[in-house]
Amino acid sequence: MFKTLPLRVLPICHALKRFARFQSTSKSITVDAKSYPSDEWTNIPPFILDLITRKLHKNHNHPIGILHDLIKSEMSGMGYTIYDDFHPIVTKYQNFDSLGFPEDHVGRSKSDTYYFNKNHLLRTHTSAHEQECFINSKTPGYLITADVYRRDEVDRTHYPAFHQMEGARIWPRGDLEQIRKDIEAIPKTNIIVEDPFRDQPVTENNPAQEHMTLEEIKLVSTHLKKTVEYVVNQVFEKARESAKLAGSTEQYLTEPLRVRWVEAYFPWTGPSWEIEVWWKGDWLECCGCGVVQQQVLLNSNLGDDKLSWAFGIGLDRIAMLLFGIPDIRLFWTQDERFHKQFQQGRINTFVPYSKYPGVKRDVSFWLNNDVKLHCNDLMEIVRTHAGDTAESVVLVDEFTHPKTGKQSQCYRINYQSMDRNLTNAEINEVHKKVEKDLVENFKIEIR
Ligand code: PHE
Numbered sequence: 001m002f003k004t005l006p007l008r009v010l011p012i013c014h015a016l017k018r019f020a021r022f023q024s025t026s027k028s029i030t031v032d033a034k035s036y037p038s039d040e041w042t043n044i045p046p047f048i049l050d051l052i053t054r055k056l057h058k059n060h061n062h063p064i065g066i067l068h069d070l071i072k073s074e075m076s077g078m079g080y081t082i083y084d085d086f087h088p089i090v091t092k093y094q095n096f097d098s099l100g101f102p103e104d105h106v107g108r109s110k111s112d113t114y115y116f117n118k119n120h121l122l123r124t125h126t127s128a129h130e131q132e133c134f135i136n137s138k139t140p141g142y143l144i145t146a147d148v149y150r151r152d153e154v155d156r157t158h159y160p161a162f163h164q165m166e167g168a169r170i171w172p173r174g175d176l177e178q179i180r181k182d183i184e185a186i187p188k189t190n191i192i193v194e195d196p197f198r199d200q201p202v203t204e205n206n207p208a209q210e211h212m213t214l215e216e217i218k219l220v221s222t223h224l225k226k227t228v229e230y231v232v233n234q235v236f237e238k239a240r241e242s243a244k245l246a247g248s249t250e251q252y253l254t255e256p257l258r259v260r261w262v263e264a265y266f267p268w269t270g271p272s273w274e275i276e277v278w279w280k281g282d283w284l285e286c287c288g289c290g291v292v293q294q295q296v297l298l299n300s301n302l303g304d305d306k307l308s309w310a311f312g313i314g315l316d317r318i319a320m321l322l323f324g325i326p327d328i329r330l331f332w333t334q335d336e337r338f339h340k341q342f343q344q345g346r347i348n349t350f351v352p353y354s355k356y357p358g359v360k361r362d363v364s365f366w367l368n369n370d371v372k373l374h375c376n377d378l379m380e381i382v383r384t385h386a387g388d389t390a391e392s393v394v395l396v397d398e399f400t401h402p403k404t405g406k407q408s409q410c411y412r413i414n415y416q417s418m419d420r421n422l423t424n425a426e427i428n429e430v431h432k433k434v435e436k437d438l439v440e441n442f443k444i445e446i447r
Helices: 001-007 046-051 063-074 126-136 176-185 214-245 294-299 315-323 329-331 373-391 426-440
Strands: 022-024 028-031 034-037 079-082 089-091 120-122 141-149 162-171 192-194 258-268 268-279 281-294 304-312 359-366 390-400 406-417
Touching: 001 294, 022 214, 022 281, 022 329, 028 079, 046 373, 063 162, 063 214, 063 315, 063 329, 089 141, 126 141, 126 294, 126 304, 162 281, 162 359, 214 258, 214 268, 214 281, 214 304, 214 315, 258 281, 281 315, 294 304, 315 329, 359 390, 359 426, 373 390, 373 406, 373 426, 406 426
Parallel strands: 079 141, 192 258
Antiparallel strands: 022 028, 028 034, 089 120, 141 162, 162 304, 258 268, 268 281, 281 304, 359 406, 390 406
């Protein structure tokens, strides 16, 4: 069973273990019969490899799959080809270079991204597939849904694997009338939109691409924004309908849906924005987007006479809100008390089945001056040994010794299972392994 698996696996590089679809040795990692030789970039722990087989977005009775199906059905007939089966291992070129990521972009670093080796990695976003979809799609638009992976902190809303849905649309340049018609064809919504940039999409912080006219930018971005607003509206309206049907009388159910647009930066779009949705008292960031840079279209052999937009929606946070899921780890549980609550085509509120107490343990240490310890390295060591029982990891104290100049850190780890009680003995064992791993691999000195 997945929940206990990570407790038994060895740290990266020392592992020699067979799983259903992958094998990991110190020399290479084999996934789906393809072997990736390890090198100084390799940083994928076995518990991450175990996630790539899960494909939650294709499970019609799972919140992620239900949300995916809902968006797909709301957008059907609008000219988008659906792709939802791309393999998560991509090249550095697909994930970064084809999109014009600067060489020193932090997303490329080993502390943020899972690498098999210097050329292969787990995609960090669905945009990694933009180029192949621009090349292959026979329709004016496409939608890509996939699991994506990022080394990240550990808490209730962050998990190293999550899901995105990418959308894109393309037009030949010179037929602005077609874009106007396509804008008219997007179904209207009652949503309240705050958008200081609708009529002035270009600002000092969010420059135009030189080859585009202001008229082109306005039309492409209006089509983009109305499409995103339509998707957001359909998803949140469906959630409200379900809540009303379930007898809820909360105030938010009768207020019109509010969204706002803010400026953003992505290397492969310009100008770029994000949409935020006002939901139960908070602004929720849910989708980055923009006018696709011409270089991406040139890289896709589409020539310099096309106009295009792209967006990327994060599905997990939205699904957490819609289904009332308090902890992102629940998406990955194999406990049937979770799974039996969800059914194809239905948005319903999750009923917590039990709450087991957490066990907190601190790890305090002096850092080694010569070996850098990134907080994501520590998070990962905890996840490698504790698996999904790592509920949260927080840096609670940090100081530099005035005399020796040595740096001290203290992290508080909350071990908590969603499915059962953890024993002190078991947690002590795991915590010892965390400390040992830190000492051996990062030369820290436990205080
Ligand atoms: N890939 C971006 C992200 O992960 C989102 C995005 C997609 C932005 C497409 C612009 C265009 O945040």
